[in-house]
Amino acid sequence: MMRGGWKFWLPLALFAGFVVLVAVQLLDPAEREVESAMIGKPLPEFALRAASPDRPGLVTAELKDGKPHLLNIWASWCIPCAAEAPQLEILRRQGADVVGVAIRDRPEDVAAFLGRYGNPYSRLGADDLSEVQFGIGSSGVPETFVVDGKGIIRYQHIGEIRPEHVPMLLQKLKEAGA
Amino acid sequence: MIAEFGLAALWLAAALAALQLFAGASALRGGGAGQVSALVRPVAVVQGVLTALSFAALLLLFVRTDLSVKLVAANSHSAKPLIYKLAGAWGNHEGSMLLWVTVMAGMGALIALLERRLPERTMLATLATQAFVGLGFYAFLLFSSNPFERLPAPAPEGMGLNPLLQDIGLAFHPPTLYLGYVGLSLAFSFAVGALLTGEVGPAFARVMRPWVLLAWIFLTIGITAGSYWAYYELGWGGWWFWDPVENASLMPWLAGTALLHSASVLAARDALRAWTVMLGVVAFSMSMVGTFLVRSGILTSVHAFAVDPERGTFILVLLAIYIGGALTLFALRAGSIAEGERFSATSREGALVFNNVMLSAILGIVLLGTLYPLLTEAFGVKVSVGPPYFNPVSAIFAVPMLVVMAAGPLLRWRKDRLARVRGPLILIGLVFAALLAALLVWRPFGLLPLLGLTLSVPLAVASVLPLRGRDLRRLPLAVWGMVIAHFGLAVALFGMAADSALTVEKLAAAKIGDVTKVGPWTVELEGVEPVGGPNWIALEGRMSASYRGGKPIPIAPQSRSFWAPPQQTTESALLTRWNGQLYAVLGDETDDGRWQLRLWWKPFVTCIWFGGLLVALGGFLALLGRVATDLRRRVATHKIAVRKRELEKAQGQ
Known part of the structure; x- marks a missing residue:
């Protein structure tokens, strides 16, 4: 081999590094959740008007009642929100107190959505300007937060709740209540 | 059936x-x-x-x-x-x-x-x-x-079909981009073929060049069109987001651009043999890596749901075989391809080598930034990499590249002296200095926009300088191609810098009849009406915009609702003048009957895509020139063969 031949192996070595890196990621799908910067922080202060005539609105102070809550951020125009509706209903039946924030929604659309997919919420606030959504560190819908009895955020779930997430969320609620 | x-x-x-x-x-x-x-x-x-x-x-x-x-x-x-x-x-x-x-x-x-x-x-x-x-x-x-x-x-x-994709520009965007991505497979195959037979020389470069050029033209158009689509369809007013998908298209383009330039050196001077072959391999490898990153779902955002590890693994195995195989072959054979002719640093080749190194460095920067989240995730840290990294770090290499690009085409092959081109260099320098002084006096800018603005104009001047003293009618098309492509890059750079330096943004909650001012424009919201299309309904904002008190022009941004599948999109309204674009987006209605409006005045923003198209046009002219030369050569060899046969016939009788 001629002098300096080693440098011709450099591209291959770099590429091998790339393959190992992505192979590890592919074969061992790491936790795809994002650690929320809001975890351990208190809920921002807000008072939302009721988004639905038969449920009260959402006020931060009322959530500091010593019991853990599941805060679900959703919208009637969001398809994954429809997909997660059955799981929210299951969570409610298993004893979770589910409170909702409807993002930039119209009352008639909210009513239509709840009529079609059921209403698991004990309280439902309307967030017309996404202020709660941004304040709480959520960037999309749906997202679900576990909030403990002192109003401290304990867990953030991004994306829709799929059936396999239900036990995990119940566990998080239990930990938040302990 | x-x-x-x-x-x-x-x-x-x-x-x-x-x-x-x-x-x-x-x-x-x-x-x-x-x-x-x-x-x-x-x-x-x-x-x-x-x-x-x-x-x-x-x-x-x-x-x-x-x-x-x-x-x-x-x-x-x-x-x-x-x-x-x-x-x-x-x-x-x-x-x-x-x-x-x-x-x-x-x-x-x-x-x-x-x-x-x-x-x-x-x-x-x-x-x-x-x-x-x-x-x-x-x-x-x-x-x-x-x-x-x-x-x-x-x-x-x-x-x-996802309504965001139901747009005439985007309908043709993927085929164009694919012709570019996959067209580069020819560069890969030519490079591997030449490595296998050991025949790397000027002939190889001349053969490969038009094919790479063809793919590169499509890639350039595809990226330009994709950027424009993101600009007007997503309704965020931005034109490049350093998203992994965008980077996946930029990386083959950078490698392809470097390849075109190094192939020129190889064709003209029989230098840079191993380097050209490696770029041939790298260009298509970047297409495949980009496809893999996007398709495997390994790099998409947290809101992406459909991650398919099986498909990802399949493509990864293909990548390992093809790229790994080609790079192994390269490592084994590159040593036996003699490096070819020598040249001095101050020469056309010297400038092209510098340009190649800088382009490769930018490619490395983009690749690293794209992969960095994966790299840190392997150590349990989640980060996202965005413009604060990509813009300045790529500029570190882009700025010297642009400076050398201004001077390179003026230099002679093999050996030259800067003193010989002193006149043009002083002219370029003076334009730069005058512009810099004027902008510094005018108002404060960020460093990057300032550099972009001050570099773009002298670069445009420099790009046409190779034409001076030449008979324009006899100038080869390939030279025209180079001039236009370099000029296009200067125009695009000017657009990017002007957009980031001079854009005025206005967010307003307007009642019907309200007048909003943004930059030199006054925009009046006259009404909001429902309208319908073949598979959507929309709320359309009726507005009239007037530039510096001139004649009002109607514009109508929409907020569209598609029903198959149900999804909302914003259709921004654009008003184009020679010196920029007014960009209007209609938001939602607030409780008190006001409408959220987002208005931008973006001076010279269209230069970005106009410049991109000029770059592609330059490539097209160069391709035309190469094809014409080849055709002439073919006709000539054919004629010689015919004559030879006639001669032999005559002699035989």
Whole structure:
């Protein structure tokens, strides 16, 4: 081999590094959740008007009642929100107190959505300007937060709740209540 | 039947690719002669025709909205306009992979038909390589992404195409980009072919160059169009987001640009042999890596749901085989390709080498930034990398590259002195200094926009300087191409810098009848009305905009609701003047009957895409020049052959 031949192996070595890196990621799908910067922080202060005539609105102070809550951020125009509706209903039946924030929604659309997919919420606030959504560190819908009895955020779930997430969320609620 | 026909054509094409590989490889071992080698070119052509037929079958299925085919049911809808039915064929994973192999086989067929300048051994090796790479993608398509799969029972109606994609610009964006991505496979095959036979020289570079140019033109147009689409369709007013998908298209472009320039050095001066071959491998490798990153879902954001590790693993294995194989071959053979001619640092070659190193550095920066989240995730840290990294770090290399780009075309090949081009250099420097002084006096800017603005104008001046003192009518088209492409880059740079330095943004909650000022514009909201289209309804804001108190011009941004699938999109309204664009987006209605309006005045923003198109036009002119030269040469050799035969005949009598 001629002098300096080693440098011709450099591209291959770099590429091998790339393959190992992505192979590890592919074969061992790491936790795809994002650690929320809001975890351990208190809920921002807000008072939302009721988004639905038969449920009260959402006020931060009322959530500091010593019991853990599941805060679900959703919208009637969001398809994954429809997909997660059955799981929210299951969570409610298993004893979770589910409170909702409807993002930039119209009352008639909210009513239509709840009529079609059921209403698991004990309280439902309307967030017309996404202020709660941004304040709480959520960037999309749906997202679900576990909030403990002192109003401290304990867990953030991004994306829709799929059936396999239900036990995990119940566990998080239990930990938040302990 | 159509689906089965398409699938059968695809299988046949795959079988022919195997035959092409086998025949090419065995002919190479046997010294490149014999009957087997005569098979390779015709087989490549038929393979190309078969994939084209298969793709045509898929298009027909979408035109007919054949809902018994899974892909059609999942991506189309009977109520969609015809053009978007067609676009639905490639606006999904399976269809786009079929387009991939179609382009790949089509390109292979083209070189089999047209390219006769290389030694036949190298051609055989090239076509065998093209078939070998093709085989992997056939396998991927047939075993894991069959586009012709039938449903057990036909669906009553299709699910529709993502409304964001229902846009005329985007309908043609993927095919254009694919012609670019996959067209670069020829560079890969030529490079591997030349490595196999050891025939790397000026002839190889001259043969490879027009094909790379063809792919690069499409890539340039594709990136430009994609950027414009993101700009007006997403409604965020931005034109480049350093998103992994965008980076995936930028990286092959950077490698392709470097390759074109180093191929020029190789063609003219027989230098940079190993480097050119490696760029040939790297350019298409970047296409494949980009496709992998996007398709495997490994790099998409946290809100992406459909991650398919199986497909990802399949493509990764293909990558390991092809890129790993080519780079191993390169490592083994590069040492035996003599480095060729020497040249001094101050010369055309010197400038081109510098440009190559800078382009490769930017490529490395973009690749690193794209992969960095993966790298840190392996250590349990989650980060996202955005413009704060990409902009300044790539500028570190882009700025010196642009400076050298201004001077490089003025230099002579092999050896030159800067003193010889002192006049033009002083002119460029003066323009730069004057502009810098004027901007510093005018108002404060950020460093990058300031650099962009002050570099772009002297760069535009410098780009036309190679024309001075030359007879413009006799100037080769390739030189025109270079001048226009470099000028286009200066124009695009000016647009980018002007957009980031001078944009004025206004967010307003306006009542009907309210007047909002943004930059030199006054915009009045006259009303909001519902309107309807073939598969959507929308709220349309009726506004009139007047520039510096001039005649009011109506604009109408919309907030559209599609029903198949249900999704909302914003249709921004654009008002273009020679010196910029007014960009208006209609938001939601607030409780007190006001409408959220977002207005931007973006001076000279259109220069970005206009410049991009000029770059592509420059490439096209250069391609035209090369093809014309080759045709003339062919005609001449043909005439000489005819004359020789006539002479022999006359002598024989």
